[in-house]
Amino acid sequence: MTGRLYGVGVGPGDPELVTLKAARLIRGADVVAYHSGTEGRSIARTIVADLISPDATEELLIYPVTTGATEHPLGYYGAIEDFYDESAERLGKHLDAGRTVVVLAEGDPMFYSSYSYLHDRLAEHYPSEIVPGVTSVSAVSAALARPVSRHEDTFTVLPGTMAVPELARRLAEGGGAAIMKLGRTFAGVREALRQAGRLDDAWYVERASTGRERRLPVAEVDADAVPYFSMVLVPGPDLRADAASRARASAPEPVASSAGRLLVVGLGPGPDGWVTPEVSAALAEVDHVVGYGPYVDRVPQRPGLKRHASGNTVEVDRASFALDLARSGERVAVVSGGDAGVFGMASAVYEAAAAGERYTDVSIEVLPGVTAAQAVAARAGAPLGGDYAVVSLSDRLKPWELVERRLHAIGVADLVLAVYNPASRSRREQVAQLKMIMLEHRTPQTPVVVGRHVGRAAEELIITTLDDLDPSMIDMSCLLIIGSSQTRLTAAGSVWTSRSHP
Structure with missing residues (x-):
């Protein structure tokens, strides 16, 4: 029979904060193990020194490196992984011999603790138990x-x-x-x-x-x-204590003496370099940034800036909140990815403002940004060089039958088509329907550009044809550009559309 492994929290430093259970297990352990830095001194052991039996075997697990350089071929993380493997092997020999092993952990064993890495390696092979401790x-x-x-x-x-x-x-x-x-x-x-x-x-x-x-x-x-x-x-x-002030912050009272001003800005598709100087200057002046969480995250934090992030399907509520802030005299920017006026927050702000007369004194200003269609087109070459149309495949705000009619009209008109919101976790069939509709009006060899996360670390650009387009590979992070009869491929693989049409 193998021994039993215990990860025991010994608290933040005061020996009197060690739990009764932890003390009992430490006193009765066959093996007490603990980590230390390169100098060999263990704070965890110092906390419970009076509890360790003189008959217990002690295992000092000394890190080979903490923050310094290492000669390990895989660097710091390679050295640490090897250390945990070797430490687990050492303790495993005691467990195989039937001994009870207690691993000391400052604070709690599962809270920023070295024990957790040993647990990952040993718990599936030996009976184990976690004894929580008072955290730092x-x-x-x-x-x-x-x-x-x-x-x-x-x-x-x-x-x-x-x-x-x-x-x-x-x-x-x-x-x-x-x-x-x-x-x-x-x-x-x-x-x-x-x-x-x-x-x-x-x-x-x-x-x-x-x-x-x-x-x-x-x-x-x-x-x-x-x-x-x-x-x-x-x-x-x-x-x-702050309930009243928080309520006022979420629904500001109007200030009749000053007209509000609300900026709606486009942050571009991703990289900081694609944010326009005008937008950067505006964001450096406002006191509040309102928007979908991932877009708000892209705005650099600075003293005095208040951030208001929300989910992806509450655009009008978000716009109303921003308008209320602006109406109260606050300097506010609503942020969108790409261009705020292209399937972005600008129209939602105007929709919310049109819902009543309370926002009459709020001035709305839209600052443009680089669109996702522009970014993907630039990566591919010049597929938007001729006349083109832009369509969102999402049917959340319009019926799919209307989308189908528009796609047929674009096909008949022989326009290049840029497709936003092509798919999501709940919408998986619409790209396939888009492909079938366009094949009624385009040749199978029509060039198609698929851009995913363009401008970001995970950027991917795929040049394919309408016939070879695989709908299953398309998700919400993609933008599609479907060429017209005048869209061509260069020998180097770039895509471009002629400005003229026969």
């Missing part, structure tokens, strides 16, 4: 006597190793937050807090629950003296 987040919250969240507020745990712009973006979303893995990352973390407008509320706690605990406002911390075992806590708002 709980210790820091207790040290500050500040709740991490209340009522329906959110709380986020973030690693300080994240890139500053991404960390700032997440912090700006609101709610409580804890930032771990500080040390050398502290200066970047402080900058992210500043950009998110949350620096004044952020607190720093070092070695929580131990005799060397230290608490300071983040703005007062010496970045060069921050140890790894420290944390930043940004308390979340008290929703019960």
Whole structure:
């Protein structure tokens, strides 16, 4: 019979925060294992030193590298993977011999813990159990006597190793937050807090629950003296106390003395280089950005900017919210991918504004952006060089019968066709119907361009023919361009359409 594996949380540092169950298992273990940095000192062992039996075998698992360089051919991650494999093999020999193995974990075994990697390797082969521990987040919250969240507020745990712009973006979303893995990352973390407008509320706690605990406002911390075992806590708002102000923020009262101005901007299809200087300048001036979550995420965070992200099918509600903000005197931008006026938020804003007289004083200005059709066409060559039509295959806002009639009309008119929203998880048949309709008006060898994630890391461009177009490969991230009778292929594979027509 094999032994049993325990991942035991020993808490954040104070030996009195070790649970009764953890203490019992440590005292009775045949083998006690623990990790350490390259210097060989284990904080986890220090916490429970008085509980380890003198008869127990101790296994010190020393990392070969922490943040320094390594000569491993696969770099840092290759060295660490080998280390975990070797550590699991060492402990596996004890388990095969029938011994009880306790692996100590600072805080909780499944919360940013080295034990989790051993668990991945051993738990499917041996009986195992997780013994939870008090996390460092709980210790820091207790040290500050500040709740991490209340009522329906959110709380986020973030690693300080994240890139500053991404960390700032997440912090700006609101709610409580804890930032771990500080040390050398502290200066970047402080900058992210500043950009998110949350620096004044952020607190720093070092070695929580131990005799060397230290608490300071983040703005007062010496970045060069921050140890790894420290944390930043940004308390979340008290929703019960802030309910009235939050209600006002979500439905601002009109300010009769000043007319509002609402910008609707296109961010282009993806890369920052495709955002126009006009749009960049506008976004640098507004106080609020409103839009579909992935588009809001593309706007760089800065101090004072408030972000309002929402889902993909609430365009008019989103537009009304933005109009209310603008009506109250706030500087607001509604963002769209591509061009806001091409299957974007511009028409939704005008639709919401037309619903009543309350937005009469709100000035709406639309700033153009590079469209997805332009981006795909540029990658392929010049397929939109002649007359062309643009159609969305989505039938969420119009009946499919109308889409079919328009496709036939485009086919008869011999126009190049750019197709937006060709498919989704629930719409899988419409590209096949599009293909059949166009084959009634085009030759099977008509060039077709399929662009997926154009301008982004996962960009893919496929040049095919109408006959060979595979509808099953098309999804919502694609844009299609179907040529006309005047669309040609060059010897190098580029696609272009003649400006003239016989």
